[in-house]
Amino acid sequence: MFKAQGKKGNCNSCPYVDTALGKVANTKAYTAIRVKELKAQIDQYEGLVIPDGNYLTGQIRVLRGSIQSIYEHAIEEESVRQWILQFSEKSLKGWQYRGWAENRPYDSEHPMFDPQKPEKKKHPEAKFFLYYSKEIEGKQLWANVKMHKNYNGEVLYTIETNKPEDLIEGMPPEMGKIRKR
Secondary structure (H helix, E strand, O other): OOOOOOOOOOHHHOHHHHHHHHHHHHOHHHHHHHHHHHHHHOOOOOOEEEEOOOOOOOEEEEOHHHHHHHHHHOOOOHHHHHHHHOOOHHHHOOOEEEEEEEOOEOOOOOOOOOOOOOOOEOOOOEEEEEEEEEEEOOEEEEEEEEEEOOOOEEEEEEEEOOOOOOOEOOOOHHHHHOOOO
């Protein structure tokens, strides 16, 4: 899926650059380069669909925005930066379902809260959220996945190191209406 672009293509796939970067490969700047590289390799309309029976619908979709969101939500987390640096289709397989959360409206203290529309949701494209976890290199990571209205399936939103505070165990009531692909 992800491949080097040859001598004149992508400097980040050059063995010389890989060697020269050496110890700085874990920096935030290098992670930002990797994010840009990954986004360019993901179809801008369909994203990247990864089949895996551990997901409730049998697959997960990664959008360009998914990679950006992961980066923005967890830039300070070394384990998440490492996950981004090592991203592949395999890195999204084997996650275990842990629960779900409602797509709630903005909190009244949030700067985007509109008293004229108190029911306005932060993520209008999400029906609800699903949570998965996986231990990677001794650290528990949590995948926050949108049940996306437009794609009618699971779309990766973020990966974080903290267990979600709003996690509800069990299945969301609407899940019965969504069939496994």
